[in-house]
Amino acid sequence: MLISISEALDASVGTLLGEGVSEPEADGLSAIAEKLEVVNLQLARGRESRRRLVCGVLLALVIAIALAFACLVVLGSPYLHWDFADPELAVAGTLYHGFEWVFVRIAPIALVVAIAGLFLLRKRG
Numbered sequence: 001m002l003i004s005i006s007e008a009l010d011a012s013v014g015t016l017l018g019e020g021v022s023e024p025e026a027d028g029l030s031a032i033a034e035k036l037e038v039v040n041l042q043l044a045r046g047r048e049s050r051r052r053l054v055c056g057v058l059l060a061l062v063i064a065i066a067l068a069f070a071c072l073v074v075l076g077s078p079y080l081h082w083d084f085a086d087p088e089l090a091v092a093g094t095l096y097h098g099f100e101w102v103f104v105r106i107a108p109i110a111l112v113v114a115i116a117g118l119f120l121l122r123k124r125g
Contacts, residue, residue: 055121079093
């Protein structure tokens with residue numbers, strides 16, 4: 001009689017007798033595992049997007065430093081031939097020379113650090 005009732009109700013005989021069934025616990029564990037997998041995938045995507053952003057910023061820094069060096073080489077310190085008796089040219093020449101002096105000393109360090117950062121963040125295949 002219990003078997004026919006269990007078939008009609010689509011429930012196990014143990015459930016009809018009031019015994020605890022371990023199947024829902026297994027379903028609960030699989031649901032938790034699926035949720036953890038989704039969270040893990042979201043964290044991996046976030047980590048990958050941050051890595052790409054940092055690589056993009058470092059690459060832009062390398063390009064900007066290279067272009068600035070190229071511009072300084074092409075221009076070749078034009079302020080050396082300016083008439084510093086004119087106050088406006090004196091200020092502009094002083095600012096230009098100051099930028100050039102600071103850039104030539106700081107940019108190589110920044111370039112090496114940016115290239116090292118790109119090397120360390122490269123995608124490992």
